[in-house]
Amino acid sequence: VSAAPEAIRWSGGRLAILDQTRLPQTVRYETIGTADALFEAIRALKVRGAPAIGIAAAYGIVVEMQRRAPAIEDFSGTLAAVCAQIVSARPTAVNLAWAAGRLRRAVTATAATTTDEALRRLAREAEAIHEEDRQICRAIGEHGLPLIVRGCGVLTHCNAGALAVSELGTATAPLYLAHARGVPFRVYIDETRPLLQGSRLTAWELERAGMDVTLICDSAAAAMMAEGAIDLVLVGTDRVTANGDVVNKIGTLALAILCRHYDIPFYVACPASTFDSTTPDGASVAIEERDADEVRAFRGTQAAPAHVAVRNPAFDVTPAELVTAIVTDRGIVHPPYRDRLAQAFSGPQ
């Protein structure tokens, strides 16, 4: 469908990730040979986006287990320790725990009798997670496609694209499919301070795919809405809680409030792995506070007094009542979310 870039490469039992901190200047893949290397890559946001870090985590666990090759009687214990390390890299991302849980179950459920057999099962499960993600993105794209009508203006925030997920991305999947089918539309992209995933990643990715993209500062979204340029907002999410609250990149909440003010629909794209039925609402989610220097500077260029106090929450919580609908791989889910989301995601994956 598209010329979307691969965030994660897995071939012959070797893992490489596209170092997204170097985009858009440099396209460089980094080989990941250990859990430590993956932990650092996740922390440094070389690989980011909820589904992509789930996939990377799965392969990273496989790579580390291949390296350690523990005796079969120690396999589960070692796997548990490796999983715990990887999961601790990004506490907000439910996908990490989800992917790790799948790998652990894949081994324990089958009672492998040799280390080689257990390693093969781990690798197959990681590959299954990756392939399922591609299918999920395609399904999100198909369900979201009717939202992208001829001549419309779509605003997106951060990067919920191919770089954050696999192949088509989540929030971008309807855009990739609409573009492939010749529907003309314009995508407005918030730059997404402090780490500029919008300018560096989404603008790069969608422009590369030939779409009509316009980059704006985060603070210009309201002006674009006021002049009628925006017909819908479509974003991804790191976590949707049981009641439909949406935890996503800082700035998402403001867009949802602006949409309410201007009566513009606000859509969230959400794969099953992002739905956290065990957390009742957004208020229960611990929001990661990131380094102050991300705000004081950009890539080492100082922009503020060197020691000024900073608040730098990585995410905000958009209350369910501001979300028009959630575009999932099972269809578009409308409010009330509490039962409908659980229902949509209750069947087999």
Added chain:
Amino acid sequence: VSAAPEAIRWSGGRLAILDQTRLPQTVRYETIGTADALFEAIRALKVRGAPAIGIAAAYGIVVEMQRRAPAIEDFSGTLAAVCAQIVSARPTAVNLAWAAGRLRRAVTATAATTTDEALRRLAREAEAIHEEDRQICRAIGEHGLPLIVRGCGVLTHCNAGALAVSELGTATAPLYLAHARGVPFRVYIDETRPLLQGSRLTAWELERAGMDVTLICDSAAAAMMAEGAIDLVLVGTDRVTANGDVVNKIGTLALAILCRHYDIPFYVACPASTFDSTTPDGASVAIEERDADEVRAFRGTQAAPAHVAVRNPAFDVTPAELVTAIVTDRGIVHPPYRDRLAQAFSGPQ
């Protein structure tokens, strides 16, 4: 009252401006000897902020007229040409035209008989504009002081501080006075992309004055409001139209909408020179669209695909109905604004 920096220095008939593009790293004053130099300084935002560019324009016109020293019979014609050049530097800023108009009237009203006399009158008028601005800032500060209560959280955007005006600034004047009187409060400062006047200027200026400041990304304002950290928003403005619409730095509109959503008061500080009674509403104001590279890069560091399309409006329009009140040097003006603003500013300056 404060250790606020001087944006403009005028001494012995010589003009120097603090080059604000170099802040916070470098504090450097640049001598302005010609109208061309001032025009470029305004265009490059070395001097910025509606009142400050009015003051700088007045002194810049004096300096250029001193340099040209036209014969008295050519004085008015030359002055008109110099004024026209300066006014064209920043079409949105009503203060430029306002300051130029005052200088022209100062000369024509008195029928000076020599060039020296006309130049002295010009200089006295520029100094009067500057001194009046200091008095206006103090009056705005006194009228706004009751808004800053013990323990409150104030959010401001861009820079409507000493650097943008004179001495106390406009939006910052109540803060400087409250701080001087020992009232404890916290100021949240939006970084204000693309040119980062919040991080580079306001954070620097208020931290230097000893206030409790916290820098945030523009997109984090909603999260700060959601957690109850913000009790009021207080911003400056480049122009208030006859109906009370507020033209101010891009991002102001979003803050006003967020305030409405969270039921937080949204105040604008407005000196007389910023009130444009001849423009009916914000829709009638041409909004300056600035260079795309301001958004594609961050202080010279590339942050987006090199040729990606950009919308970069310098200002947005906040409708009067979102403005809780306007803090002027004549008192706090509440809605409906149309008659009350005109009334407040109708008396002698």
